[in-house]
Amino acid sequence: MTAQDNNHSTERPNTSAPLRITRRQLGVASGLAVLGGLVGTTAPTAWAAPSPTLGTPRDLPLFSGGFPRSFFFRSSEVLIGGRGLEYDEWEETFLPLNGIQGKVLQETRSDWVSPDNVVYFNRFKERHPEKAVMLHYNGSGRDPLYGTEGFFAGHWLYRAGTQSTESVGADATVIKVGDTAMFTMRAGRRGDRGDDICITAVGEDGRPDWSVAEQVQLVGIDAAASTITVRRGLFGTSAVTWPAGAYLAPHVVTGPWGPPHLSNLLWSYNFSTRCPTDAAGRNCGDALAEDLAGLFNPGGLLESFDGMEFDVFNFRAIEHTDGGGQPAEDADANGDGQPGGMYVDGVNTYGIGSLEFSQKLRALLPNKVIMGDGQNELNNQRGFGVLGMEAEGFPSLVDREYVDWSSALNRIGFWVTRSDDTAFNYINYKYRGERSADIDYRDLRLNLAASLVLGAGFTFTKRPPRPGHILGPFDELVKGNLNELNWLGAPLADPVHLAERQPDLLTGAGVSWRESMVSKFTGTNMTFTRDLGSGDSPRLVATYHGAAPEPSPEPHFQQFEWGSIDHPGGDLLLVMSATGTPLADYPSTIGRRLYLSAIDAEGNGEQLFTWIDPDAFMARFYFRDLAAGPVHLHFEVEGTEEIVIERLTAHNSADTVYRAFEGGVTFANPSNHDQTFDLASEFPDQGLTRLQGTPDQDPVVNNGQPLGTSLTLPAKDGLIVRRA
CATH class of the missing domain: 2.60.120.260 (Galactose-binding domain-like)
Known part of the structure; x- marks a missing residue:
């Protein structure tokens, strides 16, 4: 009973399932679309940066060009599946910046990831090789209907389970177990569904035999009768007869991240260094690294992509249950059927294993750009020198007052200084609970100023208005109405923190x-x-x-x-x-x-x-x-x-800071009070001028006027100006 093609259709909590596609089908669709002329006329190229001499991804303007180094975030995926844009209109929407990042695989959700996603992204890269194209990918687990055939049952992370107390026929849906308390009907981030459960044989050593497995789904618990009710033979496995004493373990899960009726729980990867190994001696990190390398290496579906960002890729295992998330400290890391094993003498084997996975993937993809979440030091990645980092929200997703301003600069700055030339670090301008149309241009400018001070990249989940465009971009990213990418050029010096002169x-x-x-x-x-x-x-x-x-x-x-x-x-x-x-x-x-x-x-x-x-x-x-x-x-x-x-x-001073570039200067004031910059002293004989912005953004600030001899910057605001 080895795992079968887990992309096959199967029963789901709700039957209105979105289209599920295999990688083979994606590849065929991509090829047919190109051969069949999916893409029509050539879109305008006024937004293109000067074409570099392209070799590896590191040669692209996003990673080594002038500043700002900016790209479109996941709106690139949403406007395919969510809005259904034709390719030409979609392409023109995403030309203004240095690249795109989004989902083209269904490891997390399928409601707006269709066969067109990978077609559009690959075609975009083919037509605009100077643009970076990056995959957004869930780093903690995957939908069991997506590509699990390269893994075996022991590669997933489970909570400790229990054994059946009676034999289970192939047609049975009610199973008598030793302890129903091991299971919950409140799994997932919404707490609205039953566990996904793995049934395995038990070996002569009394440990689960993960090579013999069936996946089922919990639909009911009767504690008084010591029974659970399940759907059988799911996710590419077959319902078979099990003897009394079979082992049943609930998956550690996250998600679902899509609409409830269209999404599954995501099975968590077991990154622990103690993870069970398959017949080939591979642990979960080995299998995942090989799986991804097959996509990105020559001949792979994503061969043309420049890299990937691992979302929710943590140093500590996290599980979603009862409508919330918490560390999965008692998970069965070594697959012996007992709780614990994640920590050995207080050492986090899951965290070390996640770093080892990153190193394996880096070795298999030496020229690709690889990033992970690094915003939360409690749970996120610590793969300095191997990964770049995404700062999702600045200073954080909830800190609109910039209390944690310097913590965020330290956090990202540490990643930047520890990165090699295959890493890319960036700030994502977003705040929890806000709509994409909720834009405070002071926040935008201060977020962008921080990225420039740090020498990091920049993206956003907001949707700035711009005449004639579906999706911005922000004036500061393209020199206002001049539409010039990477216009600031290279930094002329390190940032100047004026307080340090006091x-x-x-x-x-x-x-x-x-x-x-x-x-x-x-x-x-x-x-x-x-x-x-x-x-x-x-x-x-x-x-x-x-x-x-x-x-x-x-x-x-x-x-x-x-x-x-x-x-x-x-x-x-x-x-x-x-x-x-x-x-x-x-x-x-x-x-x-x-x-x-x-x-x-x-x-x-x-x-x-x-x-x-x-x-x-x-x-x-x-x-x-x-x-x-x-x-x-x-x-x-x-x-x-x-x-x-x-x-x-x-x-005894505010942490006002500026950084000079070839084409202009960025200023930041994270304090609670207006602050004045003495431009006559800091920039003698250097004329600085505000950008001429577009009318639908912030034309009062970006009014095209010269700055003069001083600049008074409001509290919690930033400014990016050009040289006259």
Whole structure:
């Protein structure tokens, strides 16, 4: 009873299923569409950037050209299946920027992913080789009706199950089990359906035999009778007779992400390094890497694509049940039928396995651009140096007040500095709960300014109005009404954080590390020493001497304090360069979490974040509107390994920042108050002019007028201007 073609039609919770297509069918459709002349007349090319000498994806303007480096997000898929645009109109819609990203496969949803998606995307790349074409792909799991034939049952992640207490005939739908509490009728992110369940044989060693499996779907639980009712032989498997003692395990699932009547639960990949292996000795990460490489390598359906972004690709396993998401800490990671195994002596085997999968895929696709979610340090990826990152929402999906401004800059900046030339990092302008038409142009400008300060790419889920266009783009991305891509060119220098020009409230004590500074650090079971290291520059070394913490899925955090800064009141910017010894039993590249709070005299203060690793990283922590008086610093650092602070300064000013480019300048004001930039001093004899915007966006700001000798930027706003 090995897995069959899991793209075959099967029973579903609702019978109004959308069209399901196999990869073979997609490939045939793609070929026929091109041969049959799906694409008609040549669309206008006024939006094209100068064509580079193309070699690998890294040569494309999106990845190595001038700034802004921008692309259209998943509207590229929606306007095919959701709106049904003819190709010529669709193509013209997506020419204005450096590329597109979207779904062409049905691993997550099929309601607006049709055979036309891959046809349109491939044709777009063929006609416009200077544009980047990227796949959006679910990184945590897949719809069991999509392409699971390359996997075996043990590659999926399950909760611990139970055994049948009676034999089960091939036609039976009611199964007597040892413990009905192992199952739920509230699976998924909406909590509106029963578990998907795998039935397996049990081997002589008492462990599940994942090579012999049937997939079923739970439709009812009778706890009093110790029975469950299921639909049999689903997702490409056959209903067969099972002896008493067969093992039944519920899948760890996410989703569904599409309309309830058109979508399945997604089966979670078991990325754990302890994942069961198939007959070929492959774990889930091996199988998935080979599966994707077959699509992108020569002869594959997505051979022309430049890369992919793994959405919801996490370092911790997450499951959706009872209408919400939570870590799947008790999942059966090693497939032995028992809960747990995800963590061994407190080490996250799922996270390490997800990194190993990324490394395998990178080795198989050395020239493709590969990205993953990196916005949430608690759950998202930590594949620095292997992946690029998407920041979905800036500073986050819910932070419209920019409280976490500096945490977001640190988070993305760390990815940028750790990336090689096959990585791409970008900000996605969106906020949770908003419609695509809800646009605040101050947010847009501040999001874009942050991406330019960081040297990152930019995309959006909003739909900016523009005369004659279905979908924008934003004026700032194309030099207003001049319609010029990558118009800012290359940066001329690093970003300038103006607060750092203000006096250091620590008077250099966090640079020289004199004894009066070092002695103010305190922490339980910790020592703090001044050290010259391997050079002549002093530094602070923080060392933990306590007992080893008990192994736990939640890592131990060192906590220590320093006090205090004599703060005049108002905004405070802390600038810190730090390193950290890698976490024991983890790859050295995954980084450690560091949180820093500044607590004022009234007990107020935010907790801000940065990553640290063995290489020095300059992080900034921006606190707004603190009360006058003493300000105490509170540190929390992941792990018990050594921490080194090379430099720490404090400045009583807003974190206003600008960055100069060949073609213009970007300004950012994340503070709660208007801030003035002295242009005469910063840009002497350099005329700066506002863009001439289009009438349907923000023509009051983008009015085409020269800036003059100063710029007053409103609170929580940004501005991108051109050189005269």
